[in-house]
Amino acid sequence: MPNDSTNINNKAVAQNTYDAIVVGSGISGGWAAKELCEKGLKTLVLERGRNVEHIKDYTGTTLDPWELKHHGNRTQQDKKDSPIQSKCYAYNEVSKHFFVNDEENPYSQVKPFDWIRGYHVGGRSLTWGRQCYRWSDIDFEANAKDGHGVDWPIRYKDIAPWYDYVEPFVGINGSVEGLPQLPDGKFLPPMEMNCLEKHVAERIKKEFSDGRRMIIGRSANHTQKVGDRGPCQYRNKCHEGCPFGGYFSSNSATLPAARKTGNLTLRPFSIVTEVIYDKESRRAKGIRIIDAETMKTEEYFAKIIFLNASTLGTASILLHSVSDAFPNGLGNSSEQVGHNLMDHHYGVGASGSFEGFQDQYIYGRRPNGIYIPRFRNISEKTKQSDYVRGFGYQGGASRGRQWSADGVGEELKDQLLEPGNWSMGIGSWGEHLPYYENKATLNKDKKDKWGMPTLDIDCEFKANELAMRKDMMNSAAEMLEKAGLKNVNTYDSMPAPGFCIHEMGTARMGRDPRTSVLNGFNQMHEVKNVFVTDGACMASSACQNPSITYMALTARAADFAVKELKKGNI
């Protein structure tokens, strides 16, 4: 019966056909899934790792330190299995199951690059730092003004309504400040500054005439209930997963919303190998995957494809999606895919101790700190001669417990039972310019266990970042000293790119298809039904933590994509 195989194939195609496919279930993939499902599209979410069910799979997070074999600490075996991941501040005895095994997920560091990853449903939305800061036109206009990178095809007015749209669902705490360089958002009640932070904030306002402010951090921890999520219980164990749903993640928020529509199909263990391109229609037809467990190849089809596999994951998929039409990778006639890789440069700042407030202490563990918004190069008056762009600070004060002291015995014990002095530290996050030569390329000679080429990552900080770092360090010390802190020490640990876990830029948005990959709606210039809304889309890095901007761009792109679909344009 000659028709059998055709019938079977047609049936398989029909079974594997959806309205939309989303690649990746992290912070932007979760949003793509929610928006597309809520707009009525049957949506398939492909996730390369295992499933992680909200609450049920946050194993170990309710254990006290003494219930853990190593009281929370990393072991030599952890460092052997994951020498890169285990360096991350969020990696501990409980959270380590949300980080990849480095041995199983190799890449090559042409220059030092720490690629911190979580391959499972929810991705790094489970372990993220939760800080949420809007961009302003200072950021969106920067490339056009100083000539680095290409002009953003959007301005603040284009994204502002989408920040407004996503923020209430995310559930972000924050204070309204009216600062032009850091627009206010739709906030839950702010968290509280402690005694020393209030003191330092007042002094900074008084001592500096450039409008500098220290404000309470804006984080996606829920200071009030958001639907059935939260509120935050102030355990400060967010990166282990929260059994109270006290912070935003794909697992707690967007994926459940998508599931509620009945339109979501989630397929874990699906390693995307390529986007299948149809030359006739000049559209992507679907996605090819390898099942991570069975090693079998499968194909899935859809009218709309969202790539949210993370900055480097998405670049890898595009570069691996070669065809006659796109020999250098899908939608890559510009040869920008994989290039312009950015991170933030951080790990530099100052700390000091404070002699006052001996009669004051703290209750609870606030999973948030303070923020000092950018104050350099935001006006003529604040223009710097030796670098462009700017930086912000995160940090906080606390009255910590004393870790050690001289001697042994009762006197030592008694001394360590009382809290020490108040202290405060601030660390800076700086903008990384887009450089074409900072890039990730496919290494076809070095394959992973699924036979996929691995990435060669060649990225560095350059003169502009290094000049900025001096100011980042010195300004930190200056602020703390002027605020009355003693024993102010500076540090610069100079982490490699990647370690800030804000990688972005490998499929940038732009106005010109010759120099960019995506248009102003995150749509590929050359393949109209493919959208990239993870960090890959970014045309510059600004200095703010980027996730909330990915979320706003994703919701905006999903809205556009569905409208275009309905108009018959894609």
Add this chain to the structure above:
Amino acid sequence: MNRREALSRVALILGGTVVGANVFLEGCKPGDKKAATTRTFSDGDIAYLDEIAETIIPTTNTPGAKAAKVGAFMTVMVNDCYEEKDQKVFFEGMKLLNEASDKKFGKSFMDIDAAQRKTLLMEIDTEVKKYMAEKKGEDPKHYFRMMKELTLLGYFTSEIGATQALRYVAVPGKYEGCVPYKKGDRAWAT
């Protein structure tokens, strides 16, 4: 500012609490070699380490390090978290400490009384301070610094240390940045 202090500040900045413990534990540094124990700990070793720990953090109006099973904790940490070269220093240190006891009191550490133990460890603690001041980059860590660090880490993250000696609330439920404190109030464990 030394490395530990600098990293502690980073932990503070990032809002870490458990991180602080990791940083505190100098034996735990990234390395690509599997931990290979140079020898194993016996029950006798654990009893010996318990007594060292108890001398550092004795029973007062709250239980001490021995009740908190710090000796056993030390062995787990040395086995699983220390690099091989640090394990060697630690094992050698267990011998050296006994030799110091023998030299001073003519008896092993287990056979001297509590006052003698304290006298001995106070002396060694002073020696560590001097050693640290003169230590060059590649010099090994001092064994007693390891023992003291593991004792303090183990005790204050034990149930006894965290909940009886210090104060501990698993689920605080709220954050208050300025609450009254009077001298003598216990510190929060985390």
